[in-house]
Amino acid sequence: MADNTIRFILNGDAVETEVADPTRTVLQFLREDLRLTGTKEGCAEGDCGACTVVIVEIGRGGDDVRIGTINSCIRFLPTIDGKELITVEGLRGKDGGLHPVQQAMVDEHGSQCGFCTPGFVMSLYALYRTNDRPSRRDIDDALAGNLCRCTGYRPIVAAAQSMAGAADHWRPADHAAQLRSIARDGALGIRSDGRCYFAPRDIDTLAELYESRPHATLLAGGTDVGLWVTKRYRELDTVIYTGGVRELQERRVSSSHIVIGGAVTLADAIPLIVDHYPGLDEMFRRFASPPIRYAGTLGGNIANGSPIGDSMPALMVTGTSLVLRRGAERRELPLDEFYRSYQVDELEPGEFIASIRIPLPEDGVIVSSRKWSKRFDQDISAVCTAYRLALDGDDVADFRMACGGLAETVKRATACERVLDGARWDERTIEKACAALAADFRPITDMRASADMRLFAVQNLLRRFYLETIADAPGTVYDYGR
């Protein structure tokens, strides 16, 4: 299936280009090949948002489109095959005038040095397209992936508030039609200079490809893999992209489980999970930023296996299991048996996560997760915890707790769980459980927190969880601002 040419829409025009290096980023292509230098490079690791561009894809309905932002600095070029990109150069109207979003930034003095401005404008543009009347919280969330170091955020937020209601010309059906006109019949395969890139369309082809090339790099959203290239300068000889595999996009709720395919993005998975588990809302809102969540997948978070991955504590306490596939073989494994040691998991060579099965919540059971990091938005956790509590009157019928940031893998707090199981749910028991956490974890000191601070934080988070369960209205970080 080798055909080294990709096709996509860029600012309204169809573009066809030959890909020599499958790990060349969208940002490099825009700036160096096309000289579209409006999109900036700040960090090259998905953190600052200077490289933000808008991506448009055909929606599930066929005639509608989906719109989101991505960090072009860590996105590999072939993954935009068949999609539409909008950069800051594409916002001007036919008359050459500023787009309402850009005009709002001018009117509200939302820019000084201007380096961050194109990224902010693209995040605001995505918000403008998807939300007619954004609240202050919607605006803050939409801008969580953009850093400004000289203007400050107040005028940018004011621009976001004033752009609502201004009209431009946008017909989703036209974009969907244009996207259909460049759709590819078969799967994309690139071979160049000894490197290969495959983008299978169905799970059997993916399974066959990966089983026969177990040393290939599986690529989903690339929000971890992208940095291996841009920051660690790793050369990836063979890349298999999962983003186009139909079956891995599965999202459904059965009578017993939420089922999420191995390549479903966080942006698609989170609403489904939070709908059933509202106690996970705050943690997921603080998971990275909109562009990272629009690209990154839940399967990638689990498979990457970082000890500070945010989704895993919550998934562990809910009793989530993974459906794994290798060649024609399938097996199911509980998530809390998946990690062996630091970034070593149970996946065999050539095996991948086909889907994630999250049990539906039981009546009366409380599930909650708390993220503790230096910054509110777009920060990696120092500690992330999750709890599942079933009470029988004043006694604990079942308690589960899992933590990230305290050991070489995310893991259950089994000593703490033993103290609580069957005990009275009161302050005295909580203090004993806090003491047991010191037996569960021997955290390390690093740039995010000292070992002592980590332990102190996880104990306090448990105390706080207890207080929230006995309060009339459980508090969240949003209650006292960001």
Ligand SMILES: Cc1cc2nc3c(=O)[nH]c(=O)nc-3n(C[C@H](O)[C@H](O)[C@H](O)COP(=O)(O)OP(=O)(O)OC[C@H]3O[C@@H](n4cnc5c(N)ncnc54)[C@H](O)[C@@H]3O)c2cc1C
């Ligand atoms: C700026 C920034 C902020 C971030 N913030 C957070 C945060 O707040 N919390 C957090 O937890 N993480 C965070 N991350 C990490 C990252 O975004 C997540 O881990 C994300 O879920 C990874 O998903 P992905 O699809 O991008 O994975 P990829 O980068 O594509 O892949 C990651 C790993 O998973 C493997 N993989 C992917 N899919 C499968 C599969 N189906 N089966 C088997 N293996 C697979 C890949 O081979 C690779 O080893 C952040 C990253 C960045 C760059």
Ligand code: FES
């Ligand atoms: S350059 Fe900083 S997020 Fe891409």
Ligand code: FES
């Ligand atoms: S205007 Fe200078 S960094 Fe934002």
